[in-house]
């Protein structure tokens with residue numbers, strides 16, 4: 062079946078970058094801030110030089126051999142929803158925004174738990190955003206548990222898989238426990254993926270390296286998000302940043318596999334060009350995107366499941382720039398065939414979420430997924446018989462053909478919010494206003510999937526204890 | 539004439555961010571008898587001012603700025619400082635910068651450092667994940683420190699900025715320094731709330747404000 066596929070590296074080029082990355086790992090090595098984590102690798106055959114951990118090539122090859130090539134992803138209720146490893150195209154909201162942009166506002170504000178609940182309800186009703194994420198950091202929750210509480214409204218209202226992450230080492234076990242309250246086998250048949258970033262160049266913080274260790278032990282998928290800052294924390298050249306990125310992700314894979322053989326790991330990333338004048342981190346700069354496309358090929362070459370931060374915008378408003386950046390990055394991500402694509406809703410260098418943008422981005426996700434699905438070339442689809450019949454006997458009018466009616470439903474993508482009306486039926490409203498109307502409608506009438514009363518009860522107990530630990534009264538949403 | 543030529547060459551080398559050339563011209567200038575203080579005021583300072591202007595006009599990138607600041611720093615530390623009377627050992631006003639405890643984001647702090655250095659500050663960089671006690675200790679240890687810059691990028695680590703201020707107060711050091719708090723989540727409200735002095739959500743504006751408060755603008 063013809064299906065667009067975008068690759069940028071030839072096999073030779075991929076091999077070249079891979080071997081250069083192996084070389085970096087074995088000669089320059091990686092710094093682990095946490096001596097205990099460093100020890101895990103030292104005990105398994107790595108060596109230490111000048112405080113850096115040198116990882117020999119054999120350790121990397123062994124780890125790659127043991128890394129699962131496919132990961133089954135479930136929903137909250139235990140139903141399998143996707144297999145990662147073959148370009149599953151699971152879009153999910155860009156995560157952990159520290160701000161939310163309200164409809165009509167010029168300045169974003171600090172979000173609340175209530176905002177997060179609304180975001181969860183919106184996403185639950187958007188067809189092409191197939192996973193939730195802990196997308197807002199609620200300013201009205203105690204600082205110590207701001208990462209954990211984000212799971213609450215998601216678990217409560219949504220069935221979709223969840224992309225998430227911890228902000229401290231201590232909270233990772235808490236988040237993992239919380240999942241088991243909802244479903245006993247939530248680790249073995251996972252519905253969550255946890256992001257963990259190395260600190261470029263070639264270093265791991267205490268927090269995120271311990272996160273990887275805990276995740277590997279639990280058998281819950283971790284997503285290694287290397288974030289080379291082109292021209293700041295990484296070479297400014299695409300090839301240089303890609304090589305550094307690759308080495309960092311490999312170091313995370315080695316750590317996970319050393320802790321627990323066959324631990325599920327996703328090859329992820331969020332490359333960002335540092336703007337030469339403003340210092341801002343541009344996730345949608347062409348150079349950043351090229352790094353993502355290149356590492357996608359490296360992961361393909363190694364047969365690993367993949368993730369990227371694309372399908373988002375660095376703009377501050379919902380405007381021409383936000384639409385253009387969203388669409389071009391989302392399209393490239395789908396054509397390259399990533400499994401998990403984090404981004405929708407996101408603005409301003411991964412700092413701001415917008416409900417209206419989520420609705421609009423859902424449209425983009427639908428369009429690009431349709432393009433990436435390609436088309437069939439069966440006899441029925443090539444349709445010469447239909448052409449002959451219609452030309453010779455139906456006056457050339459394909460509207461009259463049953464073939465048209467059948468394939469319209471199957472093959473044609475019809476946008477929901479995008480404006481395709483003739484002027485006579487046009488609402489006169491901008492697409493931004495339409496998106497807002499959709500948000501309001503979803504919040505009023507949308508469907509969501511609550512937990513059974515028993516499980517809900519257990520979740521509330523867990524939640525209450527969590528807040529009590531910080532001596533505060535739980536906020537229920 | 540010879541002196542003027544050398545001064546011009548040093549000026550150019552700093553603007554071009556070429557430490558090697560800058561060092562050698564500075565050495566020559568010292569050998570030809572020019573006073574160390576004059577080298578700073580007549581060559582290095584004007585060069586850095588020009589670099590700053592070129593940056594503001596969009597002709598220079600941050601990387602260019604950093605290269606010039608580095609050339610300036612090397613000339614100062616290696617050629618001029620050893621010849622200065624003891625007592626005046628800093629390049630300029632001394633600031634201590636760091637990313638707060640629990641946070642490892644350093645891009646913003648590094649840019650701020652480069653900008654401050656380009657304006658002649660001496661910045662002591664404590665790195666990332668720095669506990670409040672460390673900031674206070676350093677401030678306590680050096681009389682000339684006038685500025686404390688705290689970077690926090692996460693809404694969950696901003697609170698550490700407040701803790702640093704508390705620690706400074708506890709040790710009676712608060713009034714000695716200007717506290718700048720930077721990072722994307724920082725707002726004017728937050729600055730007021732925790733009793734900091736300058737909002738560093740934009741390093742360029744923060745620099746101007748700090749200089750105003752120090753009376754060196």
Ligand code: B12
Pocket residue numbers: 155156157158159198226227228256257258259260261266267268269287288290294339340341342409410411412635640641642643644645646647649650686687688689690691692693694718719720721722738739740741742744745
């Ligand atoms: C780049 C980045 C990273 C890089 C950092 C690389 C590095 N060496 O610095 C990496 C990949 C390592 C990283 C890691 C993580 N990150 Co991060 N990261 C970012 C990102 C995208 C950009 C930050 C940045 O560098 N901006 C560019 C600089 C130039 O801007 P700036 O810092 O604001 O600085 C300007 C001003 O504020 C000011 N300034 C700043 N500091 C100072 C100081 C002084 C003295 C002065 C005067 C001025 C000043 O000057 C600058 C120029 O004007 C932000 C999103 C965002 N837009 O903020 C997320 C973000 C901050 N990260 C986030 C998260 C969650 C993480 C992780 C926890 C993810 C994980 N689970 O692995 C880890 C941290 C783990 C840990 N604690 O160990 C969240 C925070 C959520 C929250 N809790 O509030 C954010 C908001 C992204 C998101 N939406 O998820 N991250």
